[in-house]
Amino acid sequence: xxxxxxxxxxxxxxxxxxxxxxxxxxxxxxxxxxxxxxxxxxxxxxxxxxxxxxxxxxxxxxxxxxxxxxxxxxxxxxxxxxxxxxxxxxxxxxxxxxxxxxxxxxxxxxxxxxxxxxxxxxxxxxxxxxxxxxxxxxxxxxxxxxxxxxxxxxxx
Amino acid sequence: xxxxxxxxxxxxxxxxxxxxxxxxxxxxxxxxxxxxxxxxxxxxxxxxxxxxxxxxxxxxxxxxxxxxxxxxxxxxxxxxxxxxxxxxxxxxxxxxxxxxxxxxxxxxxxxxxxxxxxxxxxxxxxxxxxxxxxxxxxxxxxxxxxxxxxxxxxxxxxxxxxxxxxxxxxxxxxxxxxxxxxxxxxxxxxxxxxxxxxxxxxxxxxxxxxxxxxxxxxxxxxxxxxxxxxxxxxxxxxxxxxxxxxxxxxxxxxxxxxxxxxxxxxxxxxxxxxxxxxxxxxxxxxxxxxxxxxxxxxxxxxxxxxxxxxxxxxxxxxxxxxxxxxxxxxxxxxxxxxxxxxxxxxxxxxxxxxxxxxxxxxxxxxxxxxxxxxxxxxxxxxxxxxxxxxxxxxxxxxxxxxxxxxxxxxxxxxxxxxxxxxxxxxxxxxxxxxxxxxxxxxxxxxxxxxxxxxxxxxxxxxxxxxxxxxxxxxxxxxxxxxxxxxxxxxxxxxxxxxxxxxxxxxxxxxxxxxxxxxxxxxxxxxxxxxxxxxxxxxxxxxxxxxxxxxxxxxxxxxxxxxxxxxxxxxxxxxxxxxxxxxxxxxxxxxxxxxxxxxxxxxxxxxxxxxxxxxxxxxxxxxxxxxxxxxxxx
Numbered sequence: 163x164x165x166x167x168x169x170x171x172x173x174x175x176x177x178x179x180x181x182x183x184x185x186x187x188x189x190x191x192x193x194x195x196x197x198x199x200x201x202x203x204x205x206x207x208x209x210x211x212x213x214x215x216x217x218x219x220x221x222x223x224x225x226x227x228x229x230x231x232x233x234x235x236x237x238x239x240x241x242x243x244x245x246x247x248x249x250x251x252x253x254x255x256x257x258x259x260x261x262x263x264x265x266x267x268x269x270x271x272x273x274x275x276x277x278x279x280x281x282x283x284x285x286x287x288x289x290x291x292x293x294x295x296x297x298x299x300x301x302x303x304x305x306x307x308x309x310x311x312x313x314x315x316x317x318x
Numbered sequence: 319x320x321x322x323x324x325x326x327x328x329x330x331x332x333x334x335x336x337x338x339x340x341x342x343x344x345x346x347x348x349x350x351x352x353x354x355x356x357x358x359x360x361x362x363x364x365x366x367x368x369x370x371x372x373x374x375x376x377x378x379x380x381x382x383x384x385x386x387x388x389x390x391x392x393x394x395x396x397x398x399x400x401x402x403x404x405x406x407x408x409x410x411x412x413x414x415x416x417x418x419x420x421x422x423x424x425x426x427x428x429x430x431x432x433x434x435x436x437x438x439x440x441x442x443x444x445x446x447x448x449x450x451x452x453x454x455x456x457x458x459x460x461x462x463x464x465x466x467x468x469x470x471x472x473x474x475x476x477x478x479x480x481x482x483x484x485x486x487x488x489x490x491x492x493x494x495x496x497x498x499x500x501x502x503x504x505x506x507x508x509x510x511x512x513x514x515x516x517x518x519x520x521x522x523x524x525x526x527x528x529x530x531x532x533x534x535x536x537x538x539x540x541x542x543x544x545x546x547x548x549x550x551x552x553x554x555x556x557x558x559x560x561x562x563x564x565x566x567x568x569x570x571x572x573x574x575x576x577x578x579x580x581x582x583x584x585x586x587x588x589x590x591x592x593x594x595x596x597x598x599x600x601x602x603x604x605x606x607x608x609x610x611x612x613x614x615x616x617x618x619x620x621x622x623x624x625x626x627x628x629x630x631x632x633x634x635x636x637x638x639x640x641x642x643x644x645x646x647x648x649x650x651x652x653x654x655x656x657x658x659x660x661x662x663x664x665x666x667x668x669x670x671x672x673x674x675x676x677x678x679x680x681x682x683x684x685x686x687x688x689x690x691x692x693x694x695x696x697x698x699x700x701x702x703x704x705x706x707x708x709x710x711x712x713x714x715x716x717x718x719x720x721x722x723x724x725x726x727x728x729x730x731x732x733x734x735x736x737x738x739x740x741x742x743x744x745x746x747x748x749x750x751x752x753x754x755x756x757x758x759x760x761x762x763x764x765x766x767x768x769x770x771x772x773x774x775x776x777x778x779x780x781x782x783x784x785x786x787x788x789x790x791x792x793x794x795x796x797x798x799x800x801x802x803x804x805x806x807x808x809x810x811x812x813x814x815x816x817x818x819x820x821x822x823x824x825x826x827x828x829x830x831x832x833x834x835x836x837x838x839x840x841x842x843x844x845x846x847x848x849x850x851x852x853x854x855x856x857x858x859x860x861x862x863x864x865x866x867x868x869x870x871x872x873x874x875x876x877x878x879x880x881x882x883x884x885x886x887x888x889x890x891x892x893x894x895x896x897x898x899x900x901x902x903x904x905x906x907x908x909x910x911x912x913x914x915x916x917x918x919x920x921x922x923x924x925x926x927x928x929x930x931x932x933x934x935x936x937x938x939x940x941x942x943x944x945x946x947x948x949x950x951x
Binding site: 176178179180182183186190220278279300301302303304305306 | 711714715716718719720721722723724725726727728729730732733753
């Protein structure tokens with residue numbers, strides 16, 4: 163019997179550099195990967211269940227989708243784009259995207275943070291904000307490592 | 319002693335400069351050298367009289383016997399007081415005479431008919447005391463003296479009481495009065511000059527010391543070189559100006575300074591004591607219009623007094639400049655040829671002699687200038703460091719992000735190889751590796767573009783907004799292109815309207831670059847031997863919106879067709895006319911950058927092209943007007 167397909171959110175605005183990853187994870191692992199940073203995502207989290215979220219910390223206000231169309235990405239008033247991912251995580255853990263029905267994504271969903279920042283500022287900031295992701299990978303990362311981490315968090 | 323907090327420490331009276339005890343000793347020495355009684359009467363500025371007698375250490379030292387008896391209260395009641403009152407009156411007349419004729423020496427007969435003399439003592443060209451000496455037999459003889467002695471206690475000096483034997487003794491002593499030596503005037507002058515030189519030396523020493531103490535205190539308040547923004551630097555400078563205002567006792571103090579290296583139009587960096595409506599719209603200071611040299615300026619060798627009378631005040635221009643006509647005291651300063659400043663002191667509590675105060679004023683302006691300019695240097699270095707840091711971070715971010723899909727492809731290939739059971743999909747592997755190869759090349763190109771164009775990363779949060787007069791920014795920027803335009807056969811004319819531009823919250827450095835790119839563009843693409851005009855105006859047409867400052871760069875060149883006008887601010891656009899005119903085409907980044915900077919200021923940039931009736935060898939001439947609109951809040 164085929165196991166239940168896991169749904170993973172790749173919260174990332176750089177579609178171009180992440181689509182091969184999405185493709186591979188879908189092909190080899192048969193995970194359902196959603197690669198997006200679209201604003202509508204916040205609302206969807208209330209009624210759509212993701213089993214794991216991979217978050218990039220820097221989310222620019224706009225980016226281009228596969229067809230070259232401009233996408234309005236997740237944005238929080240007064241928050242610099244460098245810190246959108248951090249703010250997203252904080253709000254996620256506080257249950258701000260959850261709905262009472264409990265159908266949506268749990269505030270305790272496993273989270274892997276991706277960061278292209280090369281110093282300790284990100285980890286320090288995560289600590290300061292009391293955000294404890296389940297995994298943290300610096301870009302560029304080993305594909306094996308990411309897959310292994312996802313396996314571990316999905317308890318497969 | 320005189321008060322330290324009353325710069326320029328104008329001397330008031332002799333006893334403020336030299337203590338009374340020291341003066342008594344000095345006076346005794348004078349009496350001995352002169353061989354005659356000598357008294358100092360100290361000046362009282364409130365009464366404008368000499369009222370305070372400073373006597374020598376020995377009572378009535380070298381007094382003539384006649385005077386000694388006349389002023390002996392036991393023998394002649396009221397005699398001493400009468401002499402003192404008369405001396406004061408005579409001293410006042412001597413002062414009036416001096417003011418009328420400039421004569422410091424005066425010879426006269428006293429109330430008893432004796433031959434007396436006064437000599438005025440000045441310090442800093444102000445009267446501080448008067449010397450009294452004499453008690454000689456007059457050349458006319460002693461008849462008048464005898465007559466006055468006989469009249470004592472009667473109508474003449476009715477308050478004086480003496481017995482007949484004392485009167486007879488006075489008459490007898492009058493006959494013993496010696497005539498004045500021929501050289502008495504010169505000798506008295508020598509003694510007066512001796513006291514005067516001592517007083518002047520003491521005064522200058524104290525004044526210099528107190529001014530140095532003040533300058534030291536001016537250097538003490540920390541903060542100017544630690545400010546991490548222009549706003550904080552201005553705040554620290556304001557603190558310094560407050561100290562200057564109190565010390566120099568002036569209504570207001572303003573410091574104009576270069577905001578960027580080489581500026582000749584100086585922005586008001588800090589001010590104190592101005593009414594709010596003036597402080598809100600300050601003028602600027604134009605170094606060139608004030609006739610100051612652009613190279614090798616040294617305020618210590620500059621004749622501040624003459625310059626203030628002549629061209630100095632012409633440097634204050636723009637908003638509310640008329641308010642500063644009473645300033646009277648402008649002190650320029652510079653840090654090499656890189657930074658320039660001008661310290662303006664408002665009406666002072668008392669008139670000062672600029673020539674006399676030149677050294678101190680120059681040192682004070684230099685002190686404030688060097689603190690301000692060092693602060694600016696630190697600030698700019700810090701900004702530069704931050705800019706490079708953010709560029710390095712951006713580059714790192716781009717590299718890491720760019721490497722991610724490459725490692726993904728490699729990871730995929732690796733996993734394929736590990737998991738292959740016999741047959742390998744070489745075509746798939748080749749595709750993945752080709753993709754990684756292409757991505758690697760793209761990554762290298764991206765990195766190079768980032769390094770080449772890191773200044774083009776313009777986002778509002780990257781800007782350093784400061785309050786700055788746009789007049790100063792535009793003038794400085796445009797002035798910097800005058801020589802370049804001349805070299806290329808164009809004349810750059812800055813319209814007077816620019817001087818009226820108000821203050822706005824802007825990133826001075828980046829907006830200067832943006833405007834500079836527009837001017838550079840005009841120089842590059844206009845016809846040779848034409849004029850380029852820089853002008854400005856305020857757009858207040860829509861009262862519900864913010865006022866907008868409009869700066870225009872107007873040149874005469876080839877037409878920019880409509881379709882190109884739409885694209886001219888796009889990254890990578892090349893000037894259409896360039897090739898036609900034989901120029902090397904530019905990258906077009908200049909105007910793209912200008913648009914990005916102006917947009918980050920919530921402003922707009924535009925170009926219009928109007929046909930003229932002028933025909934040139936190159937073709938018909940068009941007015942090409944680039945304009946930027948900056949909201950001024």
